[in-house]
Each structure stands twice: as structure tokens, then as C-alpha cells.
Amino acid sequence: MKKKSMSETFRRLTESRIFLPILALLIILLFDAIFIPEFFKIQVRGGDLYGRVIDIMRNASTVMVLAIGMTLVIATGGIDLSVGAVMAIASSVAAIMMNPTIIGVELPPNLLAFINDPNFTYSPLWEVILVTLAVSIVCGLWNGLLVAYMDIQAMVATLILMIAGRGIAQLITNGVRIQIFYEPYSFIGQGWILLPFSLYIVAILFLITWLITRKTAIGMFIESVGINPKASHYSGIKEKRIKLLAYTFCGFCAGLAGLIASSNIKTSDAFNIGKTIELDAILAVVIGGTSMSGGRFSLPASLIGALVIQAITTTMYALGVPAFALQAIKGLVVVFVILLYSEPVRVLLNKVTSEKGRPL
Amino acid sequence: MSNRIKSFINKNRQYIPLSATALLAVVAYTAGAILYPGMRNPQVFLNIFRNNSYLLISAVGMTLVVLTGGIDLSVSGVIALTTVATAALLRGGMNPWLVILLMLLMGVALGATMGVFIVYLKAQPWIATLAGMWFARGMCFFISDDAIAIKNRLFDIISRVRILIPGVTELSAARGSSIPYISIPVVVSFLVYFAGIFVSRYTRFGRTIYAIGGNEGRNEQSALLMGLPVNRTKLLVYTINGFCSALAGIFYSIFVTSGHGLYADGLEMDVIASVVIGGTMLTGGSGSVIGALFGIFINGLTQTLIQFNGSLSSWWTKIVIGLLTLLFIGVQSLVARGKSWRARVEMMGEEEAKHYRRKRWLTRAGVVAGVVILSLSAIFLPKLTNQEGFGQVTQSSRCVLQAYRREKVDEYVADGAIIVYERNGGSSCIDEIYAIYPDGLIIGDNGNEIVEKQVTVAEVDLLMAGIVDYGWFTDELYDTWHIPCGQCYGYYLTVVKDGHEKTVKGVDGGTDAPVLFWQSLSLVKAIVPQFDTSG
Numbered sequence: 001m002k003k004k005s006m007s008e009t010f011r012r013l014t015e016s017r018i019f020l021p022i023l024a025l026l027i028i029l030l031f032d033a034i035f036i037p038e039f040f041k042i043q044v045r046g047g048d049l050y051g052r053v054i055d056i057m058r059n060a061s062t063v064m065v066l067a068i069g070m071t072l073v074i075a076t077g078g079i080d081l082s083v084g085a086v087m088a089i090a091s092s093v094a095a096i097m098m099n100p101t102i103i104g105v106e107l108p109p110n111l112l113a114f115i116n117d118p119n120f121t122y123s124p125l126w127e128v129i130l131v132t133l134a135v136s137i138v139c140g141l142w143n144g145l146l147v148a149y150m151d152i153q154a155m156v157a158t159l160i161l162m163i164a165g166r167g168i169a170q171l172i173t174n175g176v177r178i179q180i181f182y183e184p185y186s187f188i189g190q191g192w193i194l195l196p197f198s199l200y201i202v203a204i205l206f207l208i209t210w211l212i213t214r215k216t217a218i219g220m221f222i223e224s225v226g227i228n229p230k231a232s233h234y235s236g237i238k239e240k241r242i243k244l245l246a247y248t249f250c251g252f253c254a255g256l257a258g259l260i261a262s263s264n265i266k267t268s269d270a271f272n273i274g275k276t277i278e279l280d281a282i283l284a285v286v287i288g289g290t291s292m293s294g295g296r297f298s299l300p301a302s303l304i305g306a307l308v309i310q311a312i313t314t315t316m317y318a319l320g321v322p323a324f325a326l327q328a329i330k331g332l333v334v335v336f337v338i339l340l341y342s343e344p345v346r347v348l349l350n351k352v353t354s355e356k357g358r359p360l
Numbered sequence: 361m362s363n364r365i366k367s368f369i370n371k372n373r374q375y376i377p378l379s380a381t382a383l384l385a386v387v388a389y390t391a392g393a394i395l396y397p398g399m400r401n402p403q404v405f406l407n408i409f410r411n412n413s414y415l416l417i418s419a420v421g422m423t424l425v426v427l428t429g430g431i432d433l434s435v436s437g438v439i440a441l442t443t444v445a446t447a448a449l450l451r452g453g454m455n456p457w458l459v460i461l462l463m464l465l466m467g468v469a470l471g472a473t474m475g476v477f478i479v480y481l482k483a484q485p486w487i488a489t490l491a492g493m494w495f496a497r498g499m500c501f502f503i504s505d506d507a508i509a510i511k512n513r514l515f516d517i518i519s520r521v522r523i524l525i526p527g528v529t530e531l532s533a534a535r536g537s538s539i540p541y542i543s544i545p546v547v548v549s550f551l552v553y554f555a556g557i558f559v560s561r562y563t564r565f566g567r568t569i570y571a572i573g574g575n576e577g578r579n580e581q582s583a584l585l586m587g588l589p590v591n592r593t594k595l596l597v598y599t600i601n602g603f604c605s606a607l608a609g610i611f612y613s614i615f616v617t618s619g620h621g622l623y624a625d626g627l628e629m630d631v632i633a634s635v636v637i638g639g640t641m642l643t644g645g646s647g648s649v650i651g652a653l654f655g656i657f658i659n660g661l662t663q664t665l666i667q668f669n670g671s672l673s674s675w676w677t678k679i680v681i682g683l684l685t686l687l688f689i690g691v692q693s694l695v696a697r698g699k700s701w702r703a704r705v706e707m708m709g710e711e712e713a714k715h716y717r718r719k720r721w722l723t724r725a726g727v728v729a730g731v732v733i734l735s736l737s738a739i740f741l742p743k744l745t746n747q748e749g750f751g752q753v754t755q756s757s758r759c760v761l762q763a764y765r766r767e768k769v770d771e772y773v774a775d776g777a778i779i780v781y782e783r784n785g786g787s788s789c790i791d792e793i794y795a796i797y798p799d800g801l802i803i804g805d806n807g808n809e810i811v812e813k814q815v816t817v818a819e820v821d822l823l824m825a826g827i828v829d830y831g832w833f834t835d836e837l838y839d840t841w842h843i844p845c846g847q848c849y850g851y852y853l854t855v856v857k858d859g860h861e862k863t864v865k866g867v868d869g870g871t872d873a874p875v876l877f878w879q880s881l882s883l884v885k886a887i888v889p890q891f892d893t894s895g
Binding site: 150151152153155156157159160161162163164165166167168170171174175177179265266267269270279283286292322324325326327328329330331332334335338339342343344345 | 480499674678879
């Protein structure tokens with residue numbers, strides 16, 4: 001209490017939820033600044049900004065979108081394993097709506113006719129986006145119903161859609177990879193207005209979610225359900241509806257991520273899109289410090305968690321680490337995060353800080 | 361009498377999910393045998409075990425882990441690492457027995473490491489094992505980027521030896537039909553299975569496993585307070601599963617006679633689904649190793665049924681497995697609900713209890729109706745869709761994915777072709793090679809006829825630029841290869857530019873070649889001529 005000024009603010013800073021992920025991000029960026037020449041170089045091409053740092057943000061946008069939805073689900077004490085599969089469903093729906101001629105045809109003879117026609121689309125863009133998002137909301141609703149009203153463990157309930165979802169996505173496109181030539185659609189993932197367009201999507205989604213969870217009581221309800229669903233129920237919170245809302249929202253986010261991902265590669269690839277991305281999204285939330293057992297959450301921390309993952313990936317690419325070996329490094333990062341948040345290390349850290357600060 | 365039945369059911373309530381699984385397995389197999397006469401062959405039945413022996417081994421270990429309330433996602437990674445390491449060590453000329461021993465030790469070490477993280481550092485099981493999976497898969501590619509073939513006498517023997525079943529052999533011989541057999545992996549997997557049953561049911565260690573799991577971690581607390589060795593047991597369970605994964609990996613490498621880091625992708629989910637279908641609750645504490653066999657059997661049976669149907673594509677397997685998982689989770693939660701219902705009814709008055717009973721019967725009737733509808737549709741949907749020609753119909757017998765015709769391609773390249781594209785397999789067993797020359801000449805050869813097409817030099821240049829633009833000569837494009845599948849096409853694309861030659865191959869319908877590869881392919885597909893009798 002005596003020396004409040006500097007050390008107290010420092011303590012408050014270090015104990016803040018967002019401190020560790022930001023620190024991690026800064027360390028990675030510092031590493032990049034030293035070892036990778038021109039890492040922070042940003043070029044201006046045709047009025048738009050390009051560079052490695054922007055690449056990191058652009059590539060992280062899918063995981064960021066997912067992490068926003070996932071944060072709310074995890075905060076209610078649940079988990080959603082199906083986001084990758086929902087992404088695949090969403091991209092299949094979008095592609096089949098714009099380019100339905102390919103269904104059932106192994107090698108369409110008229111492929112040449114519109115292989116590079118950027119104006120070809122079967123359904124108008126707004127319809128595509130609307131239907132895709134509606135489908136993914138239904139997927140989220142299904143998860144929410146299973147978890148909230150059927151009382152099925154979240155991990156198991158979403159596992160069902162995770163397994164079946166990819167099959168459904170392949171069913172929609174008949175197992176064919178559908179290429180998307182429609183130019184306005186690819187703007188979602190590839191367009192730039194000074195910054196990549198997908199970043200604006202992330203920003204808007206984040207802002208809306210943040211406003212809804214922090215400026216209304218919903219955020220508090222979610223935390224309360226995550227900490228103790230029974231107590232929340234007795235205190236008059238409709239805990240089932242809150243859970244349903246969280247999963248539905250997560251489904252919506254997955255659909256949005258599916259749109260971004262499929263427009264980014266201009267293909268609906270039911271098998272590959274969003275593969276194991278659920279793990280990245282969960283990891284981003286965990287790095288952001290939201291407890292897996294539910295309760296308090298922080299949306300910005302989750303976003304930074306997603307950036308940390310992507311920054312590591314981009315750094316490794318820049319250093320020339322092959323794509324697959326990257327997984328091993330990702331595994332080591334997870335181990336490091338586990339260590340950081342584990343009890344023995346916590347105790348040790350507390351000891352160190354208490355020796356310096358006040359006696360315990 | 362009815363009271364006796366009731367008390368019998370109540371006493372054996374825990375076996376309801378298991379018996380439901382067993383019943384479903386029998387019903388599904390019978391239905392299959394009625395619909396498809398080919399399935400009556402006993403060898404088809406045994407093949408389900410032959411093709412899934414590694415899954416059974418893995419499911420036994422996974423059941424133990426799940427019973428403690430944990431989960432192990434690292435299974436597929438450890439299996440892939442085992443296949444690659446085995447293949448690489450055998451290529452290096454190491455004694456195969458030593459290799460097997462080393463692999464098992466590696467599995468134990470990996471499992472134990474993850475166990476330490478979970479037990480002593482209190483990491484969430486799925487996060488720790490997820491890290492394990494990523495680590496193991498990444499390590500595969502430090503060993504080798506490409507698939508390594510296994511050529512070893514011992515491995516050959518293990519995969520080829522046919523074990524006859526006493527009794528069945530005589531019966532088949534008497535009937536004059538072919539004699540059914542099983543393989544060494546099947547025998548080993550059943551040994552592991554019985555060992556798992558014994559350990560979980562009749563040892564102190566097994567009882568501790570059951571005591572730890574369930575009730576959202578509260579049971580673990582109670583077990584700890586009872587003085588049970590919780591930490592040691594959990595550590596041991598993950599170590600055992602590491603061992604099982606390595607053993608499964610060895611049999612997997614025998615099954616596909618090669619090793620690659622992309623093998624067994626997503627296999628952990630198959631295993632977990634099988635464990636759930638086998639009647640084990642993912643919250644832990646309830647279920648049995650016995651169910652693992654039925655779970656695996658149903659998984660394999662689904663694939664067999666879909667193969668026999670012929671008109672359903674491979675992804676139906678996933679949808680059916682997802683539905684079955686849902687069904688069994690429904691059964692489980694009903695059983696769990698029944699418990700709490702009974703407890704509640706006992707505390708209630710007459711009127712209220714009546715109301716509750718009625719509600720309960722309604723739910724039960726609903727579930728029974730659901731099960732009936734689902735099984736009926738499972739039986740009749742294939743028939744109906746068969747007639748309507750839904751999906752891609754396989755007319756002829758399935759054909760095995762053919763080997764890449766390397767020499768032919770080399771011939772074309774030596775001839776001056778810059779892009780050579782081969783497509784083979786598929787439902788009508790095609791085998792086409794196209795060669796594109798820098799002067800715009802395109803030659804297609806499907807074994808029966810040769811087609812030629814002339815395009816402009818600019819078009820070829822554009823095509824080449826497009827392919828190179830997709831990153832053809834970078835790490836972004838890499839080979840994938842997987843178990844040959846009857847309905848799939850194999851695609852091979854060779855590109856020559858400035859003295860560089862690179863071939864990338866991928867299999868359609870269930871592998872994960874990079875997206876850029878498919879995009880490069882579609883560029884080529886768009887330009888090559890069509891055969892008249894294509895399709």
C-alpha cells in the first residue's frame with residue numbers, strides 16, 4: 001500500500017488479462033525485427049498497403065472471426081468443435097449458389113466458357129451471403145439446442161456436427177471442388193481498401209460483439225452462466241437461452257469465416273477448408289487467457305491470441321521453415337502456453353513477484 | 361413377473377448403451393446380408409476386422425483414457441509418426457524387431473510426456489494431447505517429406521500370413537466355398553482388446569480408472585480423498601494409450617506398406633466416435649472396453665455397406681457416423697436422465713409423479729420412434745437412391761487406383777513436352793495421359809485412342825505462367841498420397857521449366873492435396889482435349 005505509484009500500476013498492468021498475449025506478440029515481433037530483414041517494411045501499391053505485418057493480419061482474419069464466436073461459447077463453459085465443418089458447409093453453399101453447373105459433372109465441357117469470367121454468378125451476391133449465413137446460423141442453432149436443451153456435453157454435441165458436417169459439405173457439392181470466378185465475391189477475402197477488406201469485417205464484427213457484450217447485460221449473463229449455470233438459473237437468468245445464443249452466434253461467425261476463406265482461395269474445398277481450424281480458434285482464446293472452464297472473457301485478448309498464432313506462422317515461413325514442420329513448432333508453443341498458465345509456474349512467479357513487492 | 365423384469369433392467373441399467381450398440385450391429389449386418397448377397401460371405405465379415413485392426417487397438421487405449429474423463433487427440437499424430445519412423449528406419453537397414461521395439465518405446469515416451477503435462481501441470485487433456493499431435497505430425501516431416509515405401513521381409517510376412525479359424529475352416533471346406541481367414545494384426549488387436557477388458561474389469565488399476573471419471577471431475581476429488589492413486593493411474597492411462605497408438609501405427613504401416621506424415625489424418629475422431637458408439641460416456645466413469653469392439657465394428661460395417669451399395673459416395677460414411685454418434689449420445693443421456701428422474705419421482709407426491717411418468721414415457725416413445733425411423737431410412741434409403749441414380753453411380757466393378765506411369769511420362773518429357781498430366785482410376789477405370797508441348801501441340805492418350813489438339817503458343821505460355829504463379833516450384837505444392845480408393849481419381853502433373861522438373865500427385869475424393877494443386881490442375885484440364893468416350 002505504501003509504494004503505490006509505479007509498482008502498483010506495473011502490477012495492475014501485469015495482472016491484466018490482455019498483458020500476457022500482448023507480451024507474447026511483442027516478443028515475436030521483436031524477434032522478427034531483429035532476425036528477418038524488412039519484416040516491418042510496408043509498401044504502397046496503388047493506394048493500398050502491403051507488407052508482412054499486413055499479411056499477418058489478413059491471414060489471421062479467419063481465425064479472428066472464429067475466435068470472437070468461440071470466446072463467447074467458451075465463456076459459457078462450453079466449446080465448439082464444429083466451426084471448421086460449418087466453414088466447409090458455408091463455403092459449399094456459397095459456391096454452389098454462384099456456380100451450380102458443376103454439380104454432378106466430373107469435367108464440365110463448358111468450364112472453358114466461364115473459367116475466367118469474373119461476372120458470372122448464378123445467384124446475386126447478397127442472396128449468396130444471406131443464405132450462407134442463414135445456413136451457418138442453423139448449424140449453430142443445432143449445436144445450441146443439443147447443448148442447452150438436450151443437456152449433452154458441449155464437446156460431444158459439437159463433435160457430431162464436426163464429423164457429419166464435412167460429409168454434408170461434400171454432399172452439397174457432390175464431392176467436387178467448385179471454383180468461384182465471380183469477382184465481387186472474391187473481394188470479401190482478397191479485396192483491399194487501403195487495408196485488406198477482411199480486416200474491416202473483423203473490426204465491425206468485433207465492435208458489434210463488444211458493444212453487445214459490454215454495453216448490455218448479455219456479457220455479464222454469459223460470464224455468470226459460465227461460472228455457475230445453476231446459480232444463474234436460480235437468480236433468474238435464462239441460462240439455456242444464453243447458451244443457445246452463444247452457439248448460434250458462433251455458428252454465424254463460422255459462416256462468416258467460411259465466406260472469407262473460400263473467397264480467399266476462390267474455391268469451395270469441402271475437404272480442406274477450415275480443417276483443424278477449430279483447434280487454432282480455441283488456442284487463440286486460450287492464449288487470450290479466457291479460462292476453458294468458462295467465466296470471465298476478453299474479446300480483444302482472443303483477437304490478439306489469433307494474431308500471436310499467425311505471427312508465429314508467418315515468422316516461420318519467413319525463416320524458411322517448411323509448412324509441415326510448422327506443426328511441430330506450434331505444438332511446442334502450446335506446451336509453452338500450458339507451462340505459462342500451469343499452477344507450479346504460477347506459484348513460482350508469485351513467489352518472485354512477492355519477494356520483490358510486499359512480503360507475503 | 362413384470363417387477364422382476366423391471367428390477368433386472370434397473371440393475372443392469374449401465375449396460376443399456378452397450379446392448380443397444382450390439383443390437384444395432386447385429387441388425388445392420390443382418391440387413392446388409394439380406395440386401396446384398398455378397399455380404400453373406402464370411403470373409404467380408406472378417407475383413408471388417410482385418411481392415412480396422414489398428415482402429416481397435418487405438419480404441420481400447422482411448423476407452424481407458426475416456427473412462428478417466430480425459431481425451432487423447434494425439435492418436436493420429438503418433439500413428440503417422442510411427443509409420444514414417446518405421447519406414448525410415450527400415451530403409452536404413454535396421455533390424456525390424458528392433459524397429460518395432462523402438463517404436464513402442466517412443467509411443468510410451470510420448471504418452472507419458474503428455475500424461476505428465478496433464479497430471480502434474482494440470483493442463484487440459486485435450487490441449488496437452490493436441491500439442492502432442494501437432495508435435496508428432498510436425499516431426500514426421502523432419503524425417504521425410506515424401507511417402508517412404510516399406511520393403512521388409514518381416515513386415516511382409518505379418519501382412520500376408522493367413523490364419524485360418526478352426527471350425528469355420530472345416531465348415532467352409534465341407535460346403536466347398538472359399539476358406540475365410542484372418543491376419544496377424546487381427547489376432548494381436550484381439551489380444552490387446554481382451555487385455556484391455558481384463559485390466560479394466562478385474563484389476564485394482566481398472567477400478568481406479570472408473571472411480572476417477574465422471575461427474576465433472578468431482579469423482580476425481582472423491583477418489584483422491586479415498587486415497588486412490590489418482591495421479592499415478594492417470595499417468596499410466598495416457599502412457600498405455602501412447603503404447604496403443606504406436607502399436608496401431610506399426611499395424612497401419614503394415615496395412616499400407618509405407619510411411620507418410622499425412623497418414624491417419626483425423627483418425628482420432630473416428631476412434632472417439634467409435635468409443636462413444638461403443639457406449640462409453642465422454643464424461644468418463646461409465647462404459648466399457650467391451651463396447652470398443654462394437655463401435656469399431658459399426659464404423660467398419662458402415663463403410664462396407666456403403667461400398668456394397670456402390671451408389672453412395674464416401675462422404676456418406678461421415679454423415680452416418682455422425683448420426684450414429686448422435687443416436688448413442690441420445691441413448692446415454694436418456695439413461696442418465698432416467699436416473700435423475702427416478703430420484704425425483706421418489707421425492708414427489710402422487711399427482712406430480714404421475715405427470716412425470718407420463719412425460720418420461722412420451723420421451724421414450726419419441727426416441728423409439730426416432731430410432732425406428734432412422735434404421736428404416738438407413739435400410740431403405742440406399743435402395744431408393746439406387747433406383748433414382750442419386751449421386752455418382754458406379755456402373756462397373758470398383759477399380760483399384762492405378763500406378764503412376766512414370767516411364768510413359770518420362771518418354772513425353774524426353775520428347776520435349778513441358779507439361780504432362782495423367783488422370784486415372786475413377787468409376788470407369790480410365791487411364792489418360794496428356795502431354796503439352798511448348799509449340800502448342802497437345803497429345804492425349806487413353807490407351808485406346810490418341811487425340812491431338814493444337815493451341816497457340818501464347819496459350820501454353822499463359823498456362824505455364826499460371827501454374828508457376830500458383831507456386832509450382834515452391835514448398836506450397838507437395839505430394840499427397842493415400843490408400844487407393846475405388847471411386848477416386850488419381851491425378852499426376854509433371855511440369856518442366858528451365859531445367860526444373862517437378863511432379864505432384866494427389867488423389868481425389870478424400871485427400872488433402874494443396875488447393876493450389878487443384879487450381880493448377882483445373883487450368884490444365886481446361887486446355888486439354890476431350891476423349892469422345894469420356895466418362
